[in-house]
Amino acid sequence: MIWKISMHEISMLTLVSGSVLCGIAGIKKVSTGVMDVIEWELFNLVSSSIVFTVILDWVSLLFMSFVFLISGSVLFYSGSYMAEDKTSNRFMYLVLAFVLSMSLMVLSPNLISILLGWDGLGLVSYALVIYYSNEKSANAGMLTILSNRVGDVAILLSIGLMSSLGSWNFFFYSYYLNEEWVLLKVFLMISAMTKSAQIPFSAWLPAAMAAPTPVSALVHSSTLVTAGVYLMIRFSAALEGSLVQSWLLIISCLTMFMAGLGANFEYDLKKIIALSTLSQLGVMLSILSLGYADLAFFHLLSHALFKALLFMCAGVVIHSVGGYQDIRFMGNLVKFMPLTVSYMTISNLALCGFPFMAGFYSKDMILEVAFMSSINFIALMLYIMATGLTVMYTMRLIFYSISGEYNLGSINNLSDEDYMMTNSMSGLGLGAILGGACLGWMLFPECYMICLSFIMKMMVIMVSVLGGLIGYTLNMMSVNFTLKSLSNYSLIVFMGSMWFMPALSTLKLSEKSLSSGSYVEKVLDKGWFEFYGGQGLNYMFSNLFYMLNSMHLNSVKIFLKVAVITMIVFMVAVL
Amino acid sequence: MTFPISYLFFFLTLLSGTTLSVSSTSWFGAWLGLELNLLSFIPLITTKLCPYLTEAAIKYFLIQALASTILIMSASIFLYAQSISHVMILLSLLLKLGAAPFHFWFPQVTEGLSWPQAFILLTIQKLAPMFLISYLTFSDTLMSIIMFSALLSSLVGALGGLNMMKLRKLMAFSSINHMAWMLVGIYLGDIYWLIYFTFYSFVSGSVIMLLYSTHSFTVSNLLNQSSKSLLLNMFIPMNILSLGGLPPFLGFAPKWIMIQFLSANSMFIPLLVLLTSSLITLYFYLRLFIPLSLLSFSFFISNVKLTSLFSSSYTLLSMSFINIFGILFPIPFMI
Numbered sequence: 001m002i003w004k005i006s007m008h009e010i011s012m013l014t015l016v017s018g019s020v021l022c023g024i025a026g027i028k029k030v031s032t033g034v035m036d037v038i039e040w041e042l043f044n045l046v047s048s049s050i051v052f053t054v055i056l057d058w059v060s061l062l063f064m065s066f067v068f069l070i071s072g073s074v075l076f077y078s079g080s081y082m083a084e085d086k087t088s089n090r091f092m093y094l095v096l097a098f099v100l101s102m103s104l105m106v107l108s109p110n111l112i113s114i115l116l117g118w119d120g121l122g123l124v125s126y127a128l129v130i131y132y133s134n135e136k137s138a139n140a141g142m143l144t145i146l147s148n149r150v151g152d153v154a155i156l157l158s159i160g161l162m163s164s165l166g167s168w169n170f171f172f173y174s175y176y177l178n179e180e181w182v183l184l185k186v187f188l189m190i191s192a193m194t195k196s197a198q199i200p201f202s203a204w205l206p207a208a209m210a211a212p213t214p215v216s217a218l219v220h221s222s223t224l225v226t227a228g229v230y231l232m233i234r235f236s237a238a239l240e241g242s243l244v245q246s247w248l249l250i251i252s253c254l255t256m257f258m259a260g261l262g263a264n265f266e267y268d269l270k271k272i273i274a275l276s277t278l279s280q281l282g283v284m285l286s287i288l289s290l291g292y293a294d295l296a297f298f299h300l301l302s303h304a305l306f307k308a309l310l311f312m313c314a315g316v317v318i319h320s321v322g323g324y325q326d327i328r329f330m331g332n333l334v335k336f337m338p339l340t341v342s343y344m345t346i347s348n349l350a351l352c353g354f355p356f357m358a359g360f361y362s363k364d365m366i367l368e369v370a371f372m373s374s375i376n377f378i379a380l381m382l383y384i385m386a387t388g389l390t391v392m393y394t395m396r397l398i399f400y401s402i403s404g405e406y407n408l409g410s411i412n413n414l415s416d417e418d419y420m421m422t423n424s425m426s427g428l429g430l431g432a433i434l435g436g437a438c439l440g441w442m443l444f445p446e447c448y449m450i451c452l453s454f455i456m457k458m459m460v461i462m463v464s465v466l467g468g469l470i471g472y473t474l475n476m477m478s479v480n481f482t483l484k485s486l487s488n489y490s491l492i493v494f495m496g497s498m499w500f501m502p503a504l505s506t507l508k509l510s511e512k513s514l515s516s517g518s519y520v521e522k523v524l525d526k527g528w529f530e531f532y533g534g535q536g537l538n539y540m541f542s543n544l545f546y547m548l549n550s551m552h553l554n555s556v557k558i559f560l561k562v563a564v565i566t567m568i569v570f571m572v573a574v575l
Numbered sequence: 576m577t578f579p580i581s582y583l584f585f586f587l588t589l590l591s592g593t594t595l596s597v598s599s600t601s602w603f604g605a606w607l608g609l610e611l612n613l614l615s616f617i618p619l620i621t622t623k624l625c626p627y628l629t630e631a632a633i634k635y636f637l638i639q640a641l642a643s644t645i646l647i648m649s650a651s652i653f654l655y656a657q658s659i660s661h662v663m664i665l666l667s668l669l670l671k672l673g674a675a676p677f678h679f680w681f682p683q684v685t686e687g688l689s690w691p692q693a694f695i696l697l698t699i700q701k702l703a704p705m706f707l708i709s710y711l712t713f714s715d716t717l718m719s720i721i722m723f724s725a726l727l728s729s730l731v732g733a734l735g736g737l738n739m740m741k742l743r744k745l746m747a748f749s750s751i752n753h754m755a756w757m758l759v760g761i762y763l764g765d766i767y768w769l770i771y772f773t774f775y776s777f778v779s780g781s782v783i784m785l786l787y788s789t790h791s792f793t794v795s796n797l798l799n800q801s802s803k804s805l806l807l808n809m810f811i812p813m814n815i816l817s818l819g820g821l822p823p824f825l826g827f828a829p830k831w832i833m834i835q836f837l838s839a840n841s842m843f844i845p846l847l848v849l850l851t852s853s854l855i856t857l858y859f860y861l862r863l864f865i866p867l868s869l870l871s872f873s874f875f876i877s878n879v880k881l882t883s884l885f886s887s888s889y890t891l892l893s894m895s896f897i898n899i900f901g902i903l904f905p906i907p908f909m910i
Contacts, residue, residue, distance in 0.1 A: 541855060545737040552682055552735065556634045559679045560641055566676045567645070567666045574662050574716050 007092050008079025012424075015072030015099070019065045026061030030442060048166045053110035055171065059297060060106050063230065066301050067106070069431075070222045070308045071099045073424040077312055078214035080420035081319060091131060095218065098124040102223045109234045111159050111168035118155060118227065121195075122148040125224050129211045137210035143506055147204040151194030151228070158187040174238035185244040188235055193248075196228030196281045199255045203502040205278050209270040213315030216270060220277045221311060222304035229284045229300055236293035248289035249375070253382040256282025258499055260389030264396060264471070265496030269314050269325050272397055275498075276351060277307055279390060286383070287366045290373050294443065299362035301439055305431040306350035306358050312425050313344035317401065319421075320414050327397065332406040336414035339422055341402050343429045348398060350432045352391045352464060358436035365440075367460050368450045387460060388467030395471035579622060588615035593699065597706045602650035602664065605707055606643060609671065612703055613639045620692055631687025635696075638680045642670040658716070665711050665720055671704040674758060675727030678751050682735065685747035690787035693743055697750045697783075698776040701757075709761045709768065721758050726848050729755030733852035736859050740794050742786055745859065746779065749818065752856050753779075756833055759845055763836055774829040781898040782814045784891050798866045812864040813899045819860040820853055825901030 029035070035057035042050045075095060082088040101124055105117025122145055130141035161184045162168050170188070177184065192198075197205035205225065209216055219225065232239070232248075239245045259278035266272045280303050288296035317333060317340065318325055334341045350357035353364050370383055408414070416422065485492050494500065530536070589612055596608025613636070620632040649663035666677075673681035685693050711717050732752025739745045753775045760768030789807065791797045797811070817824035830853070837846040 541734055541737055544734045548731065548735045549738075552679055554679070556637055556680065556683075560637065562679060563638075563641065563670050563677050567663065567670075570666055570676075570720070571659065571662060574720070575659065 007089060008075050008420075011092060011096060012072045012076035012079075015068045015075065019068035019072060022061050022068060023065035025056070026058050026065055027442065029056070029058040029061055048163055050112055051110060051167075051169070052113045053108045053169055053171075055107065055109055059233065060109075062301065063106050063297075064103055066304050067099065067102055067222050070304060070428070071095065071218055073428055074214045074218045074308065074312070077217070077315070077421050077424040078212070080418050081214050081315055082212065091128075091212070094124055094128050094131070095215065098128065098215075098218065098223065102227070105227055106230065109169075109171045109231075111155065111162055111170050114231075115152070115155060115159075118191075118195075119152055121224050121227055122152060125208070125211075125219060128215045128219070129208050131212055131215070132210065139506070140204075140207035140210040143502075144204040144208045147194050147197075147201045147505070150201065151191035154187040154191040154194070158184050158191070161187065170238075171234050174235050177238040179242060181238070182243060185235075185238055185242060188231065189239075189244050189248055192228035192232045192235075192285075193251065194228070195231070196225050196285060197255075197278055198228075198251050198282070198285065199258065199501075201505070202255060202258070202278060202498060203505040206266075206271045206274045206498070207502065209268070209274050213270065213311060213318060216274070217308045217311035217315065220274060221308035222300075225277060225281055226284075226300050226304065229281065229288065229296060232285065232288050233293045233297050233300075236288060236291075236296075239289065240291060245289045245291070249286055249379055252282045252285035252289060253379045253386075254282075255279070256286060256386040257382045257389070260386045260393065261495045262498045263393035264389060265492060266393075267326050267328055269318065269327050269330070269397075269401065270311075271325075272327070272393060273307070273310055273314055276310075276390065276393065279386060280307070280351070282386070283363065283366060286379070287370060290370060290375065292366075292369055295362070295366050295369060298439060298443055299366055302350075302358040302362045302436040305428055305435040306347040309343055309425060309428040309432050310347040310351065312421070312428065313340050313347065316340045316416075316418070316421050316425075317344070319418075320412075321408055322413060324408075327400040329407055330401040331404045331408070332402075333414065334402050335406075336412075337416040339416045340425070343425050343432075345398065345402065346429055347432050348394045350436070352394050352468075353387075353460070356437065358432050358434070361436035361440040364460065365448060365450075368452060368457075369448065371452055371456050371459065372450060384459060384463055388463040391464045391467035392471030395468045396475050399472050399475050582619060582622060585615040585618045589619065589695070589699065593703045596703045602646070602653065605703075606647045606650060609639075609646070609703055610643055612700070613643065616695070616700065619695065620688060627687045628689075631684050634680060634687070635684045638684075639671060642667045645670070658714075661711060661714065661717060662720065665708065665717055668704045668708050668711070669720075669724055672701060672708070672754065673751065674724045674754055675731050675751070676724065678728065678731055681751060682744045682747040685743050685750075686741060688743065690743075690783050693746065694780055694783045697746065697779055698772075701750075701754070702772070705757060705761070705768065705772065708758070709765055712761060718762060722762055722845065725755045725758035725762065726845060727755075728752065728758065729849050729852040733855035736856065739859065742792055742794065742797070742863075745863070746783065749856055749860075750779065752852060755852070756830065756849060759837070759842075759849065760833060763833075763840065767833060767836060770832060771829040774825065777894070778814075778818050778826045778898055781891075781894040782818050784894060785811055785814055788891060794863060794866070797863065808868055810895045810899070812868045814895055815860045815864050816857075817898045819857040821857065823902065825898050828902050 035055065038054040038056070040052040040054075042052060044050070075092065078088075078091065078095070082091050085091060098121070101117045101120030103117070105114055105121060108114055108117065125148070126141050126145040129144050130137050158170075159168060161181075162170065162173070165173055167173070194201045205220070208219065211219065239248070256279050259275045259282060263272050263275035263279070266275060280299070284296045284299050284303070287299070316337070317330065320337065321330060324330070346357065350359040353359045353367075367383065367387060371380070375383075497503070592608045592610070592612030592615060594608070595611060596605040599605050599608060617632050617636055620635065621628050645667040646664055649660045649667065653660040669675075670677040685696060688696060708721065712721070728751050732748045732750070732755060735751070736745045736748030739748065753771070757768040757771050757775070760771050785807075786797075789797070789811075813824060817826035820826045820830045834846065834850070837843075837849075
């Protein structure tokens with residue numbers, strides 16, 4: 001019992017001290033520009049050495065520092081969130097296993113040893129998504145693990161491709177891979193796309209919201225979904241100037257737009273935040289595919305801070321309204337839980353890129369660099385619209401839950417006084433305000449030169465203000481308003497359902513494969529294979545046995561005759 | 576095991592008959608040795624006045640006498656018609672051996688014997704004809720007859736034992752199947768069949784000792800043993816699998832050697848036939864012990880007496896041990 005009480009505290013202490021340690025080491029690496037590589041050769045197979053690589057440079061160490069900080073906060077937070085759960089210890093161990101897999105993934109960017117963390121992430125995320133053992137979470141878990149499995153297979157295939165190079169340290173080889181290695185690049189891009197839920201594989205990310213909220217805070221801010229971005233950051237040198245880069249640009253811009261659009265039609269609090277994560281992942285991958293991997297990493301870190309905070313606030317809200325996740329049941333929460341709502345607003349504004357919040361430094365820079373670089377018109381339009389949509393769904397969320405009308409029942413338990421949750425949020429709240437600026441000063445000691453026309457320079461602000469106004473006003477309702485959206489019902493369904501992706505990746509996919517599977521089973525496994533396979537062979541052999549047995553059950557007289565006749569036949573045949 | 580004192584004498588003459596026929600320089604000497612061997616095996620069979628033993632002895636005598644007659648007859652026309660003589664000698668030796676087209680008597684005779692005598696029939700009695708056949712490998716005709724007989728034996732041995740519920744008949748068919756490997760070994764060269772024969776004698780001896788010590792003559796006898804001993808439940812399946820030639824056990828070693836040399840000599844079609852029939856034999860070996868090992872629950876009975884089987888027989892224990900783990904110490908066996 002003592003263990004159960006203190007588990008979250010111990011984990012928090014350990015992880016936060018690990019975070020401080022990694023952070024200090026990371027800052028030292030940034031300032032000296034040194035990279036430490038440790039290689040442990042497991043065995044050598046036909047001059048290809050299988051090694052376990054540990055790379056300690058500023059990227060991995062800073063990333064580790066953020067992962068540890070966020071997971072420490074989240075574990076402390078779940079000490080209260082999961083306190084009444086029967087198996088909260090199992091939950092803690094699973095989260096710790098998740099952090100372990102993530103650190104293995106971050107520290108060893110070798111195509112073989114990354115599998116240890118990569119598959120670990122998939123497995124533990126499955127175990128966490130199905131944590132509330134009900135049908136919905138089981139389905140969501142299956143969708144999650146199978147989508148991630150596609151990426152695992154892509155990594156396995158690229159291991160096969162890279163075996164001709166004699167080593168799997170793609171981090172070093174990525175500088176020397178020319179266009180002939182397009183298949184390898186495509187495979188690695190696919191695996192990154194599955195983990196980061198880019199467009200054909202997007203369905204699992206909102207579905208994975210079936211997990212407990214602390215898990216969402218950890219998984220969808222800094223760990224699981226950013227694994228794909230991290231892989232691409234490590235592999236970015238190979239993407240430079242290749243065809244794969246422009247494919248990734250289009251896919252990530254589309255994801256960014258699709259997620260922003262979908263979030264405007266969603267009513268589930270956690271799913272809105274999940275879709276905003278998806279949109280931000282699109283931002284990271286798109287700037288990465290424009291060739292600015294360091295900006296992608298910058299946004300990854302600052303996004304991790306405010307998105308974890310946002311999820312934790314959402315968890316507090318869900319906890320205190322009694323388990324509802326539908327934002328139409330919330331409203332005017334600012335009167336009841338001011339601290340939580342302040343944190344939520346801070347992180348929301350950081351997400352929109354409100355000036356001098358964490359998101360501003362990374363996102364504004366990303367947008368301006370993207371506007372400045374030579375991209376095509378579609379990608380540019382998608383960028384602009386997605387920026388507006390982000391502010392739009394954020395303002396909509398603020399309207400529905402924070403301000404607006406009070407919609408909950410008259411008996412409620414809204415309060416702000418759970419010290420564990422609020423304390424664990426306060427560290428991240430500080431990060432959501434200061435993190436972007438500090439990281440920006442640290443990672444980019446020299447300025448980016450941005451040269452834009454006035455229109456383009458003001459574009460972000462204009463679009464944001466416009467989006468915010470639309471998002472806040474369009475959702476105001478009254479009984480005497482006519483519901484215009486019903487006249488465009490099909491379009492609304494299309495946009496609100498993530499472009500039919502969940503249906504396409506679950507129902508349609510499994511329908512076809514299951515029906516063909518049952519057909520094959522009926523015709524082949526239980527049909528022809530059985531007839532000509534096991535049973536048929538058994539029948540044939542048994543018939544032969546009966547024939548032989550009837551020969552063997554004769555008298556010696558006949559055996560003697562048969563022997564003599566056989567000999568005569570042999571003699572005749574031979575001579 | 577108790578046996579009359581005459582057993583010792585006849586066993587001595589049996590071995591000397593084998594030695595005589597193997598080491599003689601003429602077919603007459605070989606015939607003499609075979610006759611001595613035959614005539615001393617008959618009293619070994621009929622240790623008791625029992626109708627089954629007598630019947631087996633008579634059957635064995637008639638067949639072997641026919642084979643010996645043909646052998647001495649064709650040896651005597653050796654100078655007159657050389658090629659006929661060789662082929663007929665080979666065929667008569669195949670009859671003595673019980674190889675495929677002449678195998679009909681073999682399961683019946685084995686069925687009538689008790690386990691130690693069956694062991695002699697399956698191993699020692701094969702030695703002399705097999706050696707004599709290995710002297711008859713100088714022409715293409717003879718070689719192709721040997722190969723034909725080998726492939727037929729492998730199929731007959733595999734298919735004949737398929738639905739067999741009687742253990743001695745089953746051992747006879749498995750012996751016919753193993754004989755096919757040995758005949759192919761003769762085709763390859765002298766050393767291969769000798770290696771195979773050594774391993775086969777050891778492995779089948781180990782299995783026969785186990786079956787003898789449990790007094791099992793049918794599959795259901797074997798099943799009734801299952802509640803008695805934990806070690807038995809463990810050792811019988813492993814010994815039988817070793818006889819079937821499953822890789823971790825000793826019985827795989829000679830097959831491994833044969834597979835290696837057959838594929839080195841590009842004899843893939845004989846190899847295919849041999850391996851296919853081995854697979855079928857493995858199927859009936861599996862059926863032999865699956866009721867014993869899977870359908871009985873003595874593994875879960877806590878008060879099983881572990882000493883009931885092996886308290887008296889260290890030979891049995893050590894033979895089974897070598898049979899199971901022998902392949903792990905390969906150096907003494909790689910001749």
